[in-house]
Amino acid sequence: MSAAVARPDLGAYRRFVVAFSGGKDSLAALLHLLNLGVPAHAIELHHHDVDGGGPSLMDWPCTLGYVRAIAAHFGTALYVSWREGGFARELARTAEPTAPVMFETPTGIGTAGGNGPLGTRGLFPQTSPDLRVRWCSPALKIDVLAAAIRNQPRFLEGRSLVVTGERAEESSTRARYAPFERHRTSTLTRSVDHWRPVHDWSEQEVWAAVERSGVRPHPAYVLGWGRLSCRTCIFGSPDQWATVRLLFPVAFQRVQAREALSGKTIHRAFDVAALADRGRPFAAALDHPDALAQAEDEIWRLPIVMAPWRLPAGAFGDTAGPP
Ligand code: SF4
Known part of the structure; x- marks a missing residue:
């Protein structure tokens, strides 16, 4: 690793809460914890289902299955959490409160919220680093994890370390994140810190x-994406949209239909068709039928360990995604 990131005293924590998207950076953060000797039984992966368990509008259908396979491979717990109805319900919200958060716990499914102020969305989140207008990241991920922590009494017992995989190299916004800080859910009675162990990687x-781990990269990377975001992320580059239109025409049309319904485009200046017209599908997109089939399949079917391991085509490539 390059310049040392302040490492917290890992022995001081009872549990390690890894916000786990299935992308390479959260995977690297998990691998780093394991390499440092954190036992798998103390690690819990938390995955946020952006589509809220409903039909896929935004996310890769295979991502949840992929994340489950990784948790099983390493022997860690996995807790899935989501906002009821996911992205689609929040987008369609009309004079209603934001939907409640649902979260898996060691003993069942918890719920929180759902009784906030009435509000109306109707518009896609704006492609901005400002989370007040880019509503998908807080509503469907950041606030979901916070609700899961705040609403489980077990987090009052012993200290917790939230671990996330943001890297400074990804954007100027992420470069400003602290490698280590108190987590937003920490209070006088709930001790939660936040560590970004790969921030300077x-x-x-x-x-x-x-x-080194041998873990198979998510199919998105194999098909040419450089980052694992939602499949139809609002920050999609022209090449990403051209690839979605080529490989996943139904998913592409779903977003087009939402644009038509709202009368507003996903991007400030262009609709997704215009974006796709400006791009070219990734060169690797049609070369990997196994990854393509898996990408569309909610059931994870490929071996989670890849032998021999191969660097995916998307590595060091298109880096469009949330800043
Ligand atoms: S910013 Fe992109 S990846 Fe993040 S929740 Fe929004 S659409 Fe999904």
Whole structure:
């Protein structure tokens, strides 16, 4: 690793809450914890289902299955959480409160919220680093994890360390994140810290760690994406939209239909068709039928360990995604 990131005293924590998207950076963060000797039984992966368990509008259908396979491989717990109805319900919200958060717990499914002020969305989140207008990240991920922590009494017992995989190299916004700080859910009675263990890692270091683990990269990388965001992320580049239109025409049309319904485009200046017209599908998109079939399949079917391991086509490529 390059310059040392302040490492918290890992022995001080009872549990390690890894916000786990299934992307290479959260995977590298998990691998780093394991390499530092954190026992798998103390680690819990938390995955946020952006589509809220409903039909896929935004996310890759295979991502939840992929994340489950990784948790099973390493022997960690996995807790899935979501906002009821996901992205689609929040987008369609009309004079209603934001939907409640649902979260898996060791003993069942908890719920929180759903009784906030009435409000109306109707518009896609704006492609901005400002989370007040880019509503998908807080509503469907950040606030969901916070609700899961705040509403489980077990987090009052012993200290918790939230671990996330943001890297400074990804954007100027992420470069300003602190490698270590108190987590937003921490209070006088609930001790929660937040560590970004790969904050100063290069992409090269991340892929090297994934290669050492042998874990198969998410199909998105194999098909040419450089980052794992939602499949139809609002920050999609022209090449990403061209690839979605080529490989996943139904998913592409679903977003087009939402644009038509709202009368507003996903991007400030262009609709998704215009974006796709400006791009070219990734060169690798049609070369990997196994990854393509898996990408559309909610059931994870490929071996989670890849032998021999191969660097995916998307590595060091298109880096469009949330800043
Ligand atoms: S990946 Fe993109 S679309 Fe999905 S929640 Fe994040 S910013 Fe929004």
